[in-house]
Amino acid sequence: MKDILLFxxxxxxxxxxxxxxxxxGYIHWYYFxxxxxxxxxxxxxxxxxxYGGIIGGFVMCLLNETKHIR
Numbered sequence: 001m002k003d004i005l006l007f008x009x010x011x012x013x014x015x016x017x018x019x020x021x022x023x024x025g026y027i028h029w030y031y032f033x034x035x036x037x038x039x040x041x042x043x044x045x046x047x048x049x050x051y052g053g054i055i056g057g058f059v060m061c062l063l064n065e066t067k068h069i070r
Contacts, residue, residue: 016060017056021054021056029048
């Protein structure tokens with residue numbers, strides 16, 4: 001349990017960015033989904049949530065790295 005709390009404390013920005021990205025991916029799917037064609041982001045909910053989580057976590061990791069450089 002102590003290791004999990006240490007991991008969360010160390011990676012809280014990336015985890016927050018991932019959760020926010022998942023929520024934004026779901027909102028994008030809910031309001032802008034199109035079920036025809038080949039546009040991959042709007043086809044299914046889990047695809048939007050996965051892309052949103054990956055992008056959100058990646059952006060927050062980049063912001064966290066620039067914070068440590070200064």
